[in-house]
Amino acid sequence: MSNNFLRRVDLIFDKDCDFKQVLRNAYKRSNDEIINELLESGLRGRGGAGFPTALKWKFTSEQPDPEKYVVCNADEGEPGTFKDREILFQVPLKIFGGMTICAKVIGAKEGYIYLRGEYRFLLLELENQLQIFHSIIDDLKIPFHIKIVMGSGAYICGEESALFESMEGDRGEPRNKPPYPTVSGFRKKPTVINNVETLVYAFMIFRYGARKFKELGTIDSRGSKVFSVSGDTPKPGIYELELGMTVEQFVQEFGDGDTKAVQVGGASGFCVPRKKFKDTIIGFEGVPTGGSMMLFNSSRSMYNVLKNYLEFFEEESCGQCTPCRVGCQQLKLGIEAVKKGEKHANYLEQLQKLAQTMKITAKCGLGQSVANSFSSIVENFREEMIY
Amino acid sequence: MANQINLTIDGMPITVDEGTTILQAAKKLNIHIPTLCYHDDLCVAGNCRVCVVEMKGSKTLPASCAMPVAEGMEIMTNTIKVRTARKHIIDLLLSEHNAKCTTCYKNGNCELQELASEYKISEPMFIDLVPYKNYQMDAYSPSIIKDDSKCIRCQRCVRTCEELQHVSALGVAYKGAHMKISTFFENPMFEVICTNCGQCVNRCPTGALIERNYVDEVWQAIFDDDKHVVVQTAPAVRVALGEALGMEPGEIVTGKMVTALRRLGFDSVLDTDFSADLTIMEEGFELLGRLKKALVDKDPNVKLPMATSCSPGWIKFIEHTYPEYLDNLSTCKSPQQMFGALAKTYYAQKRNLDPAKIVSVSIMPCTAKKFEADRPEMSSSGYKDVDYVLTTRELAVMIKQAGIDFSALPESQYDSVMGISTGAAVIFGATGGVMEAALRTAYEVVTGREVPFNGLNIALVRGMDGVREASIKIDGTKPEWKFLEGVELKTVVAHGLTNAKRVMDAVREGKGGWHFIEIMACPGGCIGGGGQPIPTNEEIRRKRVEAIYREDAGMPIRKSHENPEVIALYKEYLQEPNSHKSHELLHTHYKARQRY
Numbered sequence: 001m002s003n004n005f006l007r008r009v010d011l012i013f014d015k016d017c018d019f020k021q022v023l024r025n026a027y028k029r030s031n032d033e034i035i036n037e038l039l040e041s042g043l044r045g046r047g048g049a050g051f052p053t054a055l056k057w058k059f060t061s062e063q064p065d066p067e068k069y070v071v072c073n074a075d076e077g078e079p080g081t082f083k084d085r086e087i088l089f090q091v092p093l094k095i096f097g098g099m100t101i102c103a104k105v106i107g108a109k110e111g112y113i114y115l116r117g118e119y120r121f122l123l124l125e126l127e128n129q130l131q132i133f134h135s136i137i138d139d140l141k142i143p144f145h146i147k148i149v150m151g152s153g154a155y156i157c158g159e160e161s162a163l164f165e166s167m168e169g170d171r172g173e174p175r176n177k178p179p180y181p182t183v184s185g186f187r188k189k190p191t192v193i194n195n196v197e198t199l200v201y202a203f204m205i206f207r208y209g210a211r212k213f214k215e216l217g218t219i220d221s222r223g224s225k226v227f228s229v230s231g232d233t234p235k236p237g238i239y240e241l242e243l244g245m246t247v248e249q250f251v252q253e254f255g256d257g258d259t260k261a262v263q264v265g266g267a268s269g270f271c272v273p274r275k276k277f278k279d280t281i282i283g284f285e286g287v288p289t290g291g292s293m294m295l296f297n298s299s300r301s302m303y304n305v306l307k308n309y310l311e312f313f314e315e316e317s318c319g320q321c322t323p324c325r326v327g328c329q330q331l332k333l334g335i336e337a338v339k340k341g342e343k344h345a346n347y348l349e350q351l352q353k354l355a356q357t358m359k360i361t362a363k364c365g366l367g368q369s370v371a372n373s374f375s376s377i378v379e380n381f382r383e384e385m386i387y
Numbered sequence: 388m389a390n391q392i393n394l395t396i397d398g399m400p401i402t403v404d405e406g407t408t409i410l411q412a413a414k415k416l417n418i419h420i421p422t423l424c425y426h427d428d429l430c431v432a433g434n435c436r437v438c439v440v441e442m443k444g445s446k447t448l449p450a451s452c453a454m455p456v457a458e459g460m461e462i463m464t465n466t467i468k469v470r471t472a473r474k475h476i477i478d479l480l481l482s483e484h485n486a487k488c489t490t491c492y493k494n495g496n497c498e499l500q501e502l503a504s505e506y507k508i509s510e511p512m513f514i515d516l517v518p519y520k521n522y523q524m525d526a527y528s529p530s531i532i533k534d535d536s537k538c539i540r541c542q543r544c545v546r547t548c549e550e551l552q553h554v555s556a557l558g559v560a561y562k563g564a565h566m567k568i569s570t571f572f573e574n575p576m577f578e579v580i581c582t583n584c585g586q587c588v589n590r591c592p593t594g595a596l597i598e599r600n601y602v603d604e605v606w607q608a609i610f611d612d613d614k615h616v617v618v619q620t621a622p623a624v625r626v627a628l629g630e631a632l633g634m635e636p637g638e639i640v641t642g643k644m645v646t647a648l649r650r651l652g653f654d655s656v657l658d659t660d661f662s663a664d665l666t667i668m669e670e671g672f673e674l675l676g677r678l679k680k681a682l683v684d685k686d687p688n689v690k691l692p693m694a695t696s697c698s699p700g701w702i703k704f705i706e707h708t709y710p711e712y713l714d715n716l717s718t719c720k721s722p723q724q725m726f727g728a729l730a731k732t733y734y735a736q737k738r739n740l741d742p743a744k745i746v747s748v749s750i751m752p753c754t755a756k757k758f759e760a761d762r763p764e765m766s767s768s769g770y771k772d773v774d775y776v777l778t779t780r781e782l783a784v785m786i787k788q789a790g791i792d793f794s795a796l797p798e799s800q801y802d803s804v805m806g807i808s809t810g811a812a813v814i815f816g817a818t819g820g821v822m823e824a825a826l827r828t829a830y831e832v833v834t835g836r837e838v839p840f841n842g843l844n845i846a847l848v849r850g851m852d853g854v855r856e857a858s859i860k861i862d863g864t865k866p867e868w869k870f871l872e873g874v875e876l877k878t879v880v881a882h883g884l885t886n887a888k889r890v891m892d893a894v895r896e897g898k899g900g901w902h903f904i905e906i907m908a909c910p911g912g913c914i915g916g917g918g919q920p921i922p923t924n925e926e927i928r929r930k931r932v933e934a935i936y937r938e939d940a941g942m943p944i945r946k947s948h949e950n951p952e953v954i955a956l957y958k959e960y961l962q963e964p965n966s967h968k969s970h971e972l973l974h975t976h977y978k979a980r981q982r983y
Contacts, residue, residue: 154562171559176433176453319540319559319566320434326479329564330513337514350512357475360447360468361436368447 006253007242009216009224011204012087012094012197019093020136023100026206027142031061031105038202041210042222047073047158047195048265048290049365053202056192059182060106063190070102071167071186071193072113075151075158078266079312080292083226084196086238088115088122091200092129096146098199100137101206102192103144111146112186114163117153155316159364160185160193162318173318174364197226197291217243221283231263231295232256246286248277250293258297261380266292267309268369271302273380302381303339307332309373317366324367327358331374335385345386348378394460409451409462410438418464421473421502423480424541425452426590427924428910429550435541436476437502440464448472470506477502478512484593485517485536491594496921498592499539527575529599529761530583530754538568538595544587551910552884554704556581568595571983580707580982582884584700584908585754585778585917598754598918601775602784608746608775609652616746617734618653619726619805620644622660623752623816623913624779626934630927631783631920632793637930639938642798647786648750649799655738658801659749660808662726663815663824665956666697667947669973670719670821671829672964674903675868683870690714692879692894692901695821697721699759700908700917702977704884709891710979715904718974722815723749723756724765727772728972729805733960737804742768748775750782752816752916755908764975778918807952810843810938810945817935818882818912819848819855822905826859826878828948833861833868843945849936851911851929853886854879856901882907882915 026034038054045051060068072095076084087095099111115123130146137144149167151157157166161175164186185191194202201223205213213223221243230236233254251259262272264287272280272287280286282293296305310332317324334351337343355371362368378385389404396413403412408431413420424435433453440451443461448469451462463469481503488494522536545568548557556579560569570579588596608616625641634640648656673693680689696702696717705712720728726749731742749756753776759765760773777785786793801807811827814820823845830838838845838859847857858877879901881890887906893899909915911928914935944950961968 156562173559176431176450178455313563315563317563317566319562319564320432320542322434322436322476322479322540325540325564325566326483326516329516329519330479330482333514333516333519353471354475354479354513357472361439361472361476363433363436363450 006245006249007216009240009242011208011213011224012200012226012240013090015091017094017207019097020140022203022207023097023137023140023142026101027104027140034101034105034206035061037210038205041205041213043198043201043205043213044222044284045195046197046201046225046290048078048268048288050284050288053194053198056182056194057102057105060190060192063183065190066107067187067189068106068108069186069189069191070099070106070108070111071163071191072099072111072196072199073158073160073163073193074113074119074196075116075163076119076196077116077155077158078268078290078292079309080230080263080266080294081228081290083228083238083291085119085122087196087200087226088119088126092126093133094200094203095196096130096133098194098201098203099146100142100144101202102194102199104142106190106192108192109143109145111144112167113146113148114157114167115148115150117151120150123148123150154318156318156366159366162364163193164191173320174366176363195290218281218283218285220285226291227289227293228291229254229293229295232259232297232300233295243283245282246278247272247280247282250282251277251295254293255295256297259295260298260300261296261302263292263294263296263305263373265289265372266294267312267373268366270372271376271380302377302384303335306374306377306385307335310335313366313370321363321367323358323362324370327354327362327367328370330354331370338385348382348385352378392456392458394456394458394462396462397464403456405456407456409440409449409454409456412456413451413462413464420451420464421505422452423498423502423539423592424543426543426546428590429543429546432542432546435480435539437473439469439472439476441466441469474506474508475512477506477508480539481508482511482513483516483520484539485522485534491537492597492600493594497594525575526599528577528581528583528758530757531576531581531585531588532597532599533576534595534597535567537593539593540566540568541592542568543590543592544568544596547586547590550885551586552582552584552908553888554580554582554884557587582700582703582908583755583758584884586909588754588917589919589921589923598778598780599757600781600784601777602781602788605748605775605777605785608748613744614746615654615740615744616652616748617655617657617730618648618748618750619657619659619662619723620648620750621723621752621816621913622663622813622820622935623916623919623931624750624782625813626816626914626931626938627752627919628779628783629793631780632786634794636927637934639934640793641938642800643793643796645801646796646799647791647793650791651785651789653748655802657726657805658808659722659726660812660815661805661950661952662722662729663812664809664947664950664953665725665973666719666722667811667824667828668953668957668964669969670695670717671825671832673717673719674825675829675833676965678902679870682874692899692904693717694904695906697815697821698906698908698913699753699755700884701887701906703755703758703980704887704908705891706977706980707982708888709895712891712894713977713979716977718976720765720973720975721759723751723776724759724772725973726805727760727765728768729956731768731770731772732972733956734805742770746774747772748777749773750777750779752779752913752919754778754917756918764977767972767975779920780918783920804952804955807950809947809950810940810942811947812950813938813942814935816913817849817932818907819850819880819905820912820935822848822857822878822880822903824947825903827946830859830861831946832948833865833871834863835865836863842940844936848878848880851925851932853883854881854889876903877901878903878905880905882912883910884908
């Protein structure tokens, strides 16, 4: 790579890995040791929310219920994210391995992969890989079995509790929290649900040790991350990079020389305008991301970008809670009305307040995060909204 | 005892059981938090978000209905953050809502309207979404009208249909902006598994689900000099009507109601309780007949257990869900339809009236009765046996329209014939009542003695548990009933269709060993019917039930077979229970329907 600040990492796709040996070693260790190793690594969830993985496993392991589950969230639906697809395609055994170690810690006998409906083309190969996996763990006498459940194409089913509803055969609607999945998840039983990438990192931490992972990144954002780079860039694709870079560093590497904004974290993420590139760190201390990085150059209308996101949310809200269902419709119609001159420009302030209400009152993360892109785009590109 | 949790709400400390929600805790402190999707009878949904509160240390505002208390929690229910959020949410709901309140059937009785008034929503804050929607109105059903333009998607109806009734005729369709409450393949409610029970109507906070009302048709009939309009009133109406007219739950208003009906202009005010007594005679003897066939004739084709057939919601449920057990239903029509058949035959004859000129109206706690009256099976008098069915709520509307001060009315008596009844009939209105009334009569017919319970009160079959079993040992039989000597008569009572399903599944599995099953479609029986005053909850239903039993205890005659008008009816017209004439007028058969 040409840029000195960006460090390319190769943990995820590294194929030089004795799968069986890593599992055997992990299984020799006590559950406490495994949790401590994970805690030491500082690994946080890679789906976007960033909950410490070790704590998720720990809380679930502490539940007395004998029936528990580990679920891999492979419902990669965030606009601009496509890294899980690649991981599922390239290194599925590592995902299964992460789930197996988790199963040991929490005491699960069954694991599930909830595969995005649009990824059906991966199913056959994944099933083949699962066969190989099951014969390996049979050898190791590990009592664990993984099944794949297909999603049907709803974005909301990537929300963990909606995902459980969908797995149980019900309509994908988020549940009230608490209780959290660690207490009541799939089939209302204690469940660890992790993103595809998180599970692979967990597995790799037991290959290399927490220290190697911890050396990468910053205090708040340890390790590396797989990014899906798209938009106005000469080199779109999937890159595993050390966390802690600024948006400016990122743009220097991936921009086309005319980048005016970067949307970090997809439609539910934040829009960073050029003037803030320098001071914005990509990570939990700055703008968190599940991996989606969309670059926009000066030929793009940010009004159209926002409208596109709002159309997406208006369609993909599950529709059960008021702020999200109606709020998304109002935000979309609202910016259209301002653009057409049917509403005064100061209606944007009214909409900003509405977005804030959505952020604090929506039932789940979807509705709460609509404000992220809305507020950051309206605030930073106000003129483009009006004229 | 549950763990105790200490928290403060609006600065006031309170200690509550672990698992209590913030909403419940606030209620104990007499703090009112507005709600829409919340309902006492249903599981928590947490989807309207109107009940949000501020919680110290949390960036988001949790929904108080769904958030359990935690130690040291500090809750604020009335801050500027909370008020702004609630106002936004109410405004959002209004923007999706066809807010033509003045022409809405629920005007003045709408929870959204109340909330909009409480939060002083004047100028709409947001864009009116109604023109962008393709809202549908389903007005095919004779019982229930569903207007999507009034729906706020709280899903109370969906939860009611699923949890209380195990019918799930209503469900959620589509997502996002297009999300709506709909039916299987979006068919009209008339064509799906809907039992017309109206429990969804009872719980809909707005005008999205209402009964089909026949108020104007009935006024037309009343003011038509050519017509003789008879009205019958169901047992459960008299203990609930007051609620819709400003009185407290549990008041018995029989006498006032009769006066009011007379003032409205009905030509004859009669009582469904009369035909409830008649039902006991027909159904009781039918049960004894089936027992005889089973025990004496050893007839392998006799269908036991026999199930009651008074509840039209239950009838439609069994038609769809357990059609193979249709022959287990008593062939008796419901009291409403027995009355209707007699009104245009026996009554017409007695009063020397042309049946073609009789308009038969019934006041029911029920929306399914509207469907029942429209059934093709229900015209054995040669005419439509019951012309119009009004709910308790519709009667209250008429009383208000007529400018009657209900609470100030004097009491009066029903007309005759077909106006005299017994305590056994009035308890039809509560779950277990038909069973109790049947046992009072059947036991006495068989043994010549009263049922061996203190004051005729068969406490075994009373109560609010979903499924209640009871058995009575029969001994000391009269010679003609000797085959019943020593028999343990096993019964079961269920209310709410979810409980009906439990009983029917047990029957299907060959369990229970019951002889007689009473099932009422609605929670609490007819007193909790889909046509009763809104709101409803367990406490209100309990008060209505208590009133029913008070009414029974105060009646001079408390056994159906002692009703002098029923005795006269048999003597003059029907000869005996289950006679040929009875079968012609008072019995019927139902047909299997598909589930989808």
